[in-house]
Amino acid sequence: MSDEIKLISIEIQNYRQFYGNQKISFATRDEGFTVIFGKNGEGKSNLLNAINWCLYKFEPHGIGEDMTDHKSENKSLPIINNRCITETKEETRADVKVDIWIQKGDTVYSITRTLGILKHKLETKTLASGKEEILLYDHDGDRIPKGCEKMNEPFTTFVVTKKGPHDSDFTDTIREGPPENMVKEILPQSLSQYFLLDGEFLEGFWHTNIKIREGIEQISQLHLISGTTQYIQNLMMVPSKGFSKDTDDLTSKIKQYVRFENSKDEEGNESWTDEERFKENPEDDDHYLHSTGKPRIQDIDDDIERINQKLTSLSENIQRLNSAGLDELKMKYAKLDVEVGELEKEYMEAGNTFLFNLIKKGPQIMLKDAIQTSIQIIDKAIDLGGLPVKYKRIFADSLLESQQCVCHEPLGLKDERRKHVQDFKDKLVGEEDKDEAAILGYDFKKFFLKDYAKFCKDNFEDPRTIHSKALSKYNDTDQEFSGIKTQIANKGGDEGLKLINLQKDLLERIKKLNEWKNKSTTNLGINNKERGKIKIELEKALKSNDKAKKVAHELKIWDKIAITLEKIYGDLKEDIRKDVQENTWKNYKDLLSNPSEFVSFEIEPDYTVHLLDKNNFNKVRNLSAGQSLLLTLAFVAAIRGPTGYKFPLVIDSPAGKIDGPNTHNIGICLPDFLPNAQLTLLVTNKEYTDNISPDPDYPDLPNTPVCKLFEDKIKVQHFKIQKDKDLKSKNVGNSAILPGKLVYVDDLENGRQGWMVVVDE
Amino acid sequence: MSNFDIDFGPWINYGNANKGDEIGSKMQDLITKEWSPFNGHDMAKVFIFCMAYGFAKKMTPKSPPGSGSLPASAFDQEMRNYMKFVAIASMDNLDVITNANEVVKICQGYAYASFLEVYGKLANRNSSIKPETILETLIQDASTKPDENSKNDETNSVE
Numbered sequence: 001m002s003d004e005i006k007l008i009s010i011e012i013q014n015y016r017q018f019y020g021n022q023k024i025s026f027a028t029r030d031e032g033f034t035v036i037f038g039k040n041g042e043g044k045s046n047l048l049n050a051i052n053w054c055l056y057k058f059e060p061h062g063i064g065e066d067m068t069d070h071k072s073e074n075k076s077l078p079i080i081n082n083r084c085i086t087e088t089k090e091e092t093r094a095d096v097k098v099d100i101w102i103q104k105g106d107t108v109y110s111i112t113r114t115l116g117i118l119k120h121k122l123e124t125k126t127l128a129s130g131k132e133e134i135l136l137y138d139h140d141g142d143r144i145p146k147g148c149e150k151m152n153e154p155f156t157t158f159v160v161t162k163k164g165p166h167d168s169d170f171t172d173t174i175r176e177g178p179p180e181n182m183v184k185e186i187l188p189q190s191l192s193q194y195f196l197l198d199g200e201f202l203e204g205f206w207h208t209n210i211k212i213r214e215g216i217e218q219i220s221q222l223h224l225i226s227g228t229t230q231y232i233q234n235l236m237m238v239p240s241k242g243f244s245k246d247t248d249d250l251t252s253k254i255k256q257y258v259r260f261e262n263s264k265d266e267e268g269n270e271s272w273t274d275e276e277r278f279k280e281n282p283e284d285d286d287h288y289l290h291s292t293g294k295p296r297i298q299d300i301d302d303d304i305e306r307i308n309q310k311l312t313s314l315s316e317n318i319q320r321l322n323s324a325g326l327d328e329l330k331m332k333y334a335k336l337d338v339e340v341g342e343l344e345k346e347y348m349e350a351g352n353t354f355l356f357n358l359i360k361k362g363p364q365i366m367l368k369d370a371i372q373t374s375i376q377i378i379d380k381a382i383d384l385g386g387l388p389v390k391y392k393r394i395f396a397d398s399l400l401e402s403q404q405c406v407c408h409e410p411l412g413l414k415d416e417r418r419k420h421v422q423d424f425k426d427k428l429v430g431e432e433d434k435d436e437a438a439i440l441g442y443d444f445k446k447f448f449l450k451d452y453a454k455f456c457k458d459n460f461e462d463p464r465t466i467h468s469k470a471l472s473k474y475n476d477t478d479q480e481f482s483g484i485k486t487q488i489a490n491k492g493g494d495e496g497l498k499l500i501n502l503q504k505d506l507l508e509r510i511k512k513l514n515e516w517k518n519k520s521t522t523n524l525g526i527n528n529k530e531r532g533k534i535k536i537e538l539e540k541a542l543k544s545n546d547k548a549k550k551v552a553h554e555l556k557i558w559d560k561i562a563i564t565l566e567k568i569y570g571d572l573k574e575d576i577r578k579d580v581q582e583n584t585w586k587n588y589k590d591l592l593s594n595p596s597e598f599v600s601f602e603i604e605p606d607y608t609v610h611l612l613d614k615n616n617f618n619k620v621r622n623l624s625a626g627q628s629l630l631l632t633l634a635f636v637a638a639i640r641g642p643t644g645y646k647f648p649l650v651i652d653s654p655a656g657k658i659d660g661p662n663t664h665n666i667g668i669c670l671p672d673f674l675p676n677a678q679l680t681l682l683v684t685n686k687e688y689t690d691n692i693s694p695d696p697d698y699p700d701l702p703n704t705p706v707c708k709l710f711e712d713k714i715k716v717q718h719f720k721i722q723k724d725k726d727l728k729s730k731n732v733g734n735s736a737i738l739p740g741k742l743v744y745v746d747d748l749e750n751g752r753q754g755w756m757v758v759v760d761e
Numbered sequence: 762m763s764n765f766d767i768d769f770g771p772w773i774n775y776g777n778a779n780k781g782d783e784i785g786s787k788m789q790d791l792i793t794k795e796w797s798p799f800n801g802h803d804m805a806k807v808f809i810f811c812m813a814y815g816f817a818k819k820m821t822p823k824s825p826p827g828s829g830s831l832p833a834s835a836f837d838q839e840m841r842n843y844m845k846f847v848a849i850a851s852m853d854n855l856d857v858i859t860n861a862n863e864v865v866k867i868c869q870g871y872a873y874a875s876f877l878e879v880y881g882k883l884a885n886r887n888s889s890i891k892p893e894t895i896l897e898t899l900i901q902d903a904s905t906k907p908d909e910n911s912k913n914d915e916t917n918s919v920e
Binding site for chain 1: 798817834835851854855856893904
């Protein structure tokens with residue numbers, strides 16, 4: 001895992017806009033950067049998609065963020081190249097193929113995914129103009145033209161072959177395991193987002209803590225330790241079976257509690273509900289919440305974070321609505337937005353307290369008669385001298401000790417009367433509980449019956465009043481908030497209404513998720529408490545069983561190992577978190593044009609991030625696109641430190657939304673950034689060859705374009721994505737990837753002057 | 762309050778005779794379903810509530826089928842005190858307090874006798890009735906009426 005991984009080449013055949021065979025050979029870091037130059041829409045993001053599709057059969061890039069207005073071009077185009085499918089004769093086959101060569105240590109892997117498509121008669125729809133539009137459909141996640149059929153093996157395949165340093169040829173790795181596992185070992189899909197980076201990911205990175213947690217825990221392989229701890233906990237349950245019915249029962253119960261905690265069914269498989277997870281994009285695959293325990297709480301937390309992220313952008317959009325008279329409303333909106341959230345929390349907490357009291361103290365109210373009757377019985381026993389038992393025993397002891405009755409009759413050791421007193425005393429054994437009952441009766445008389453009204457007030461009336469006041473205040477404020485939202489919606493037109501409605505739905509969803517989370521947390525707490533109690537019972541039961549004593553001892557040792565591992569896990573997590581925090585901050589200061597704007601960067605134990613400005617305000621959610629992107633690059637670089645995954649970085653549009661001074665900084669710093677990592681950049685002219693735009697705050701900033709800043713420090717191997725624009729050509733709209741070179745064009749007559757990446761003929 | 766305890770057996774029986782039987786699944790509903798006021802609470806609290814309700818409504822105790830499945834450890838001191846009062850009042854005799862098994866048996870009888878009624882009232886209520894409201898109604902319904910002599914001093918409902 002710690003072997004350095006290099007991307008050697010990628011060969012693309014008929015994938016999306018890439019017609020025929022296109023090949024890129026990547027430069028190693030020693031050879032410099034690989035820069036793939038292309039304009040917007042020419043296929044840069046689809047190059048990133050091709051890598052993802054080949055490795056994971058997944059195309060994450062270029063999908064619009066907006067849930068209500070999905071604009072992804074990918075979703076409306078087939079995976080197979082348009083020209084290729086048009087040229088293919090009916091009843092013959094066309095292939096989409098991506099082949100990636102990767103070197104890990106001394107071994108070269110060839111990862112090839114092929115999709116064989118059999119073309120029948122294409123289905124079309126006649127438009128009003130009379131033109132025929134080719135219809136598409138989804139087949140197992142791949143969008144292909146209607147009338148085509150996805151073929152099975154051997155035409156649709158996923159193959160990983162490898163060649164060691166002493167091998168003459170590549171051999172199939174299937175004997176070592178499925179190809180998916182080989183790819184997982186090279187780079188698991190969950191981590192690919194930290195290595196195959198696109199601008200959207202970089203820019204939105206700090207809107208949620210999920211990526212920070214995943215980055216630190218997954219990339220640092222901390223999950224391996226938590227998995228081991230879990231494995232040991234499961235292992236601990238096994239050996240106590242087979243000694244007695246009691247211990248078997250207790251073991252079964254503990255296993256049940258462990259399954260609950262980990263959301264597993266009786267067969268040990270993951271247990272899911274039919275409650276759908278939040279989807280940022282309606283066209284994403286459905287996922288469901290875990291049933292119980294920690295995984296469920298984690299799912300809910302992640303969903304809440306994602307929804308909050310969506311809500312933040314919605315709030316920003318609402319506040320951006322432009323219309324006369326909106327300013328005052330937007331101010332009220334922002335104020336009430338916060339207030340409603342706080343009041344909601346307040347009334348829910350008050351409601352929980354009231355309900356808890358009804359459950360816990362309600363029985364006492366219902367048992368008032370029973371308590372009164374019991375106290376009367378106890379009082380009667382006291383009156384009749386039956387209580388306290390303790391005094392009766394003292395009395396008998398004193399008689400036996402003095403060897404004389406109160407009537408002065410002798411109670412010597414040989415006297416018959418002494419036996420009567422002794423019998424009287426023996427009968428008192430076990431009766432002491434009655435004395436305790438008497439004390440209990442006294443307590444309830446004093447603290448409950450005598451002050452019954454106070455009991456009711458403290459436990460029911462006051463909590464009910466607090467709850468109903470909080471609820472009424474919440475309702476009033478919420479109503480006012482709804483009014484403001486309606487006014488904004490009215491003034492903001494259809495867009496305003498759409499945003500407000502979406503916001504309302506998401507708020508409802510968050511409310512529900514919070515309720516589920518509270519319940520799941522309580523259930524987990526109860527589950528763990530019960531498990532702890534039963535574990536103690538099991539230990540006792542095993543200790544009292546001779547055959548099981550050895551097992552009881554072993555269990556104790558496993559317990560200690562689990563505790564030690566948990567501690568190691570906690571310590572490592574802490575160390576890595578601090579390490580990542582420190583390195584991110586260091587990298588960020590290097591990358592930022594004006595580092596003095598911020599004074600500190602901290603990642604808290606719960607993975608919330610705090611980037612404080614000079615006035616100690618946390619700016620992490622209010623960074624400009626450029627600042628956010630640079631901070632993400634700094635973080636990604638920091639988490640590569642403790643990780644075993646040395647996958648190359650492929651970054652789409654690294655400076656797409658960065659302003660002048662920060663673009664300059666990228667040009668200066670990136671060549672020194674991650675000195676050992678292979679880096680491939682997908683860039684546009686704006687971020688690469690254009691002169692950096694002047695900035696009034698930085699009058700001395702040179703306008704040297706990034707390509708020239710790179711040139712001073714590192715070699716660059718260029719490729720150019722060329723889109724065919726010749727309307728007479730059948731290839732129009734398709735892209736080719738060709739070796740490129742950086743040239744200075746000085747053609748003032750035609751208004752062309754400056755650096756350009758052109759095809760290296 | 763007194764800390765006096767009695768040595769319950771390891772398990773308390775609320776009446777789930779077999780895995781997946783009616784009582785067991787209803788008990789499960791009560792502590793896991795969203796509509797239930799006991800959602801998120803443990804079964805012991807449901808047991809105690811039913812026991813108090815059954816006793817207060819003067820129901821005839823019914824011996825539950827099956828064997829115990831609630832660990833005694835789930836019953837805290839307060840719950841055990843309620844159980845002792847039910848046993849003493851039910852037997853009209855203090856002697857029962859010295860027999861823990863008998864105390865448990867009596868309480869199981871009341872809890873089991875009232876369980877389906879309590880479940881029915883909670884599960885079949887109008888959905889507009891809130892969890893806390895239905896619990897208050899049940900408690901009021903089962904509570905003793907105010908004693909004429911202490912009527913002015915005491916409030917005999919949870920209101």
